[in-house]
Amino acid sequence: MPHTLTAAVRHEADVRKSRFLALAAPIESPEAAQAFLETSRDLQATHNCWAWRYGSHYRFSDDGEPGGTAGRPILQAIESQGYDRVAVLVIRWFGGIKLGTGGLARAYGGTAAECLRLADRVELREECQVLCDCPYADMDRVQARLLAAGARIEHAEFDGRGVLWRLLVARADVAALEALYTDQTRGQGEWCVLEADGGPAA
CATH class of the missing domain: 3.30.70.240 (Alpha-Beta Plaits)
Structure with a gap:
């Protein structure tokens, strides 16, 4: 049985001088996911990468990072922990050291996964x-x-x-x-x- 979050949660990590901030929240609809992302993004940051899943619907964005290095790892973090009706935004402030594609995927996916691991969850009812x-x-x-x-x-x-x-x-x-x-x-x-x-x- 899938789970969702009981409330919004955040987790911050530093990876080779880049700062990553993950914000995750339960959502009641795909429209609610987009509203959460719009109100939570930091326009002063280098990248605002995200993913959400609501039942069979999902979307993700690399927001300028190399393809497949941000949005999809965030979505995989949601799915691997059995979450549904959840949106995750990972904000990055570049610290001057390039991480490479593998390093980016680990940083985005890992920050999202740790944020979700720390969260309180509740089983979704049918x-x-x-x-x-x-x-x-x-x-x-x-x-x-x-x-x-x-x-x-x-x-x-x-x-x-x-x-x-x-x-x-x-x-x-x-x-x-x-x-x-x-x-x-x-x-x-x-x-x-x-x-x-x-x-x-x-």
């Missing part, structure tokens, strides 16, 4: 999407109960009658949450579990 609706009069109460029970609101649409939520729910908790939702809406709401293709479960 989730599914649920569509459900709620009238405005019950919205605050039902939302509070669902969130307290572990559901996460991925999207909300509002119309004249109320709100339509798309929730992320642990697959193991679907039945219990449906019972809670039915009780809170007095059986008036619609609860539909979606499969990976976005269609309703059979």
